[in-house]
Amino acid sequence: MDAAVIRETVRGRWSADSGAALEGLSRLVEIPALSPSFDAEWETTRQLHAAVDHVRSYLDALDVPGASTDVVELPGRTPVLLLDVPATGDARTDETVVVYGHLDKQPAAGEWSPGLGPWTPVVKDGRLYGRGAGDDGYAAYAAATALEALHAGGGAHARTVVLLETCEESGSRDLGAYLEHLRPRLGEVGLVVCLDTSGVDYERLWLATSLRGMVSFDLSVRVLTSGVHSGHGSGLVPSSFRILRELLDRVEDPRTGRLHLPELVTEVPADRLAEVHAAGDALAPTLPLVDGMRYAHDDVADLVLANTWSTTMSVTGADGLPPLPEAGNVLRPYTSVKLSFRLPPTVDADTALAALTRVLTTDPPFGAQVEITRTDAATGWNANPRAGWLESTLDEVGDEVFGLPWRALGLGGTIPFLGLFGRAYPDAQFVVTGPRGPGNNAHVPDEWLHLEQTERVTEAVARIIHAHARS
Template identity: 45%
Template sequence: MDTSRLDRYVSDKWDEDLIPQLSEFIRIPAKSPMFDPDWEKNGYMDEAVRLMEGWARQQPIEGIQVEVVRLEGRTPVILIEVPAFNGGSDEDCVLLYGHLDKQPEVTGWDDDKGPWKPVLQDGKLYGRGSADDGYAIYSSLGAIMALQDQGVPHSRCVLLIESCEESGSYDLPAYVEHLSDRIGTPSLVVCLDSGCGNYEQLWCTTSLRGMAGGNLKVEVLTEGVHSGDASGIIPSSFRLLRQLLSRIEDEDSGRILIDALHAAIPDERLEQARQAAEVVGSAVYDKFPLVDGLRPVSDDPAELILNRTWRPALSITGVDGLPSLDSAGNVLRTHTAVKLSLRLPPTIDGKRAGELLEEALTRDTPNGCKVTLELEKAATGWNAPALAPWLGKALDEGSREFFGKPPVFMGEGGSIPFMGLLGGKFPRAQFLITGVLGPHSNAHGPNEFLHIDMVKKVTACVAKVLAGHHHASQNGETGR
C-alpha cells in the first residue's frame, strides 16, 4: 500500500465529496426519538436516511449492496454490505458502526452558527451531528474506497448505521438479531463514535461507562400555596429532594455513596490512564469552557481521567417544577423534579444499577412525601478485550504514518450501548473504537464541530487497520 497515495485519496475525497454531503446532513433536524417523539410524523429521520442511502448507492465500491431495514414500530437502520475485495476473505468480516440520530439544538450557539446550519470555518465543520456521528458512514466507506483505489485487499465489510443511539439504542438488539445471518461473525468491530484527547494522534478507546438515569420527582402538595402561610409547616419539595440526593452522592466530593456502583479498576487501565495523562496534561480539564476561578475536582490529570472513565458520577441534567426567576412568586410549590444522569464504571451491570438507584431513592421517603423515579436508561458499559498483536501493530503504524505520533489508549466517559451488546455477542472479536470528538468539539452542546484534518487522518487509519485485518485473517491471526 502506498501510504502517500492513500493519504491524498482520503484528503481529496473529504474535500470534494464528503464535506458537502455531511453539510447537507447537518441541515436535517433528525433528532433522536427521545427528543422528537413524533419523529415518524415529522419525517426528518427518514430524510437523513434517504440522504445517506442515496450517497452510498452512488459510490464506486465493487459489489456494494445498500438497504434500509425497517422493523415494525422501530427506528430504521442502514445496512451496507461490501464483499471481500481482491482476494480478501468473505468468511471473515469487519463490522463498522455509526449512527445518524442527533441530540437536540440547545442554546448558546455563536451568532454566525446554528445546529442546522453547516459552517466551514478554520478547518472545522460546525453543526449538529457533524462529529456525533454523521461522519461515520462517510469515513467508513471512504476508507474502503481508499483501499480499492490501490487494489489493496480487504475482508468482507458490513456497515450498520442506526437511528436511536442518542436514545439508548433500544431498537438495536432487535436489528442485530434480525440481521444476524447477514452480519455473520465479525472478528473486528470498528466504531467511529468516540472521543480523542487531542487532534495530533490516533486515540483508541479502551472502555466506555454505562448509565442509569431517569426522572426523580418529589411531591408535597396537590396545589401551590402561599409560602408565608405554609413554610415551616409543610416541608419544601426542594429540600426533601436534596435529602434524597444526599443518599446517593456526597455533596462535598461528588463521590457516589452506593458501594455496589463502584468497580475495581484493572491495572492495565490504571497504567493507560497515567500514560494518557502525560500526553493531555491540563487539557483534560481546560478544554472545557470554565468560568473564571473554577478548579477541577483534582489537580492530578490521571485521577481526572479515571474519574471520567472508571468511577461513577452523577449529573443533574434537567429540572421541572421551578418557575423562571422573573415569574417566581411567594409560593410553596407542589413538587420538584430533576433528571438524573448517573454514569457507571464499565463493568457494572446497568440494570442492577437502576434497581439500586430506585431502592435508595424511594424507600422511607422523608416526611412521607410522594417520590417517584421513572427510569429511562439502564445501560451496561464496556471494557475492551486484550489487544491482539496484529491490531496493535496496525494502530501503531497507522498513527505514526498519518499523524507522526504513536496512538494513545484511554477510556471514555460516555456510553455507546452497541459496544456492550456486541462485546457479549462476539466475545472473540477485536474492537477499534475511535473518533474525532476532541477538545472544544462540544458534542451535545452548542458549536459542535468536526475537525477536518483529524477526520481525514482517522479515515486513513481505519483503512490501514482494514488492510492489517486482511493480512491477519490470511495468517489465521484473527481468531477465526
C-alpha cells in the same frame, strides 16, 4: 498494500477542490434529517429517508467490486442503511468487519454565526461547517473511502458491512432490534469500527476504550397533603427538603462525593489505568470554573478516573420549589429532584437501579411518602483487551499516519450504541474513534468537521481493516 496509494486516494476523496466524499457529505448537510426525538413526524416528513437515499446513491456509485447496498426498515422503526462488501481474495473469510455510523441529526439549536447555517455547508479554514458534518455524517463517507483506498492500493479486507442507523441522537432505541434482526446476516463479527467519538486534540489518533453507564430517575418526598404556613407547621413536621437530604446521604457522602452502595462501584482495570497514565496531562480538563473554584482533585489522572471510572450523583432538576421571588413562609408539601448517576463501565445499571431504589424507599424518615418514577438505566461499555495485530497496527498508524503515538481515553458519558454492540459481539475487537475534537460544536451552533484529521482517521481505518484481513 501500497500505503502511498492509500493516502493519495483518501486525500483525493476529501479534497476541498473536487473530493467526492467532501461533496457527498456537503449535500448531506443540506438535508434536515432530525432524529425522531426532535421530529415526531419523521415517518411523514421522510427527511431521515432522504438522508438514507442520498447516501445510498453515493455508495451505489463506489468503484468497489461486489459492493451492494440495502435499506432495512422494521415496522415502526427508523431505517438502517447497509453497505455490504465481500472479502478480497487474499483476506480471511471467517469474520465480518462492521463499520458503524449514523445519519440522523440534532436540530439547529440556536443562532449560527453570520454566513453559517445548520443546513448550509460551508468549507472554510480546513473545516466543513453544517449540522451533521461531524456528528456523524462523515462516517459513511470515511468508511466508503477507506474501502475504495484499499482496493486502489492493493490492500485486503474481510467481508465488511457498513451499518448506518438513523436513531442515534434519540438514544439508538431501534438499534438493538436491528442488531438482533441482522445477526444471521452479519455472521461472526470479529472487528467493530465505530466512527462517532471525539479525541483530545487533532494531532493524533484517539481511541475510546470505555464509557460510563447511567441511571436516572425522579425522587419525590411528600410530607403534607397541602402547604401550610411555616409558623404553624415548622418544628411539628420535618420539611420534605430535610428528609430528602437525609435520603441522599444514604447514597452519597456529601463531603467527598463517594457513593456508599457497593453495587455502584468497581475497581479500575489495570489496562485502563495504564492508558490514563500514558496520555498524561493531555487529558487535563478545561471547564468554565467560576473564580476561586477548584477541581475535585489536584492530580490529572485522579480527575480523569473520577470522570470515567467513578460513580457520581448529580441533581439535574427539581420540583416543588417555587422561584425565589415567589417563595413565601410556607412549609411545602413535597420536594422532588431529578437524579442522574454516572456508573463505572463494568457496573450493571439494572443492579444499580435496584440497589438505589431499595435504599431510598426503605424505612423513610418519619414515615414520609417516598416515590421513585421515570426510571432509566443503561449499562456502560469496556473494550476487550487488544489483540496483538491491532496493537502493532495502531503503533504503525500512529507513527506513519499521524507522526505521534496513538492514545486511548475513557469517556464519562453514555453512548447507547456502544453498549448494544458490546453485548451483541462480546468477543470482537473494537476500534472506537473519529476526527472530532475540541471546539467542534456537535449539538450546538456552528458545528464543524476538521478535514485534515478526517483524512488521517480515514487512512487509519483502511490500514486497520487491512491488518485484520491478514491477522
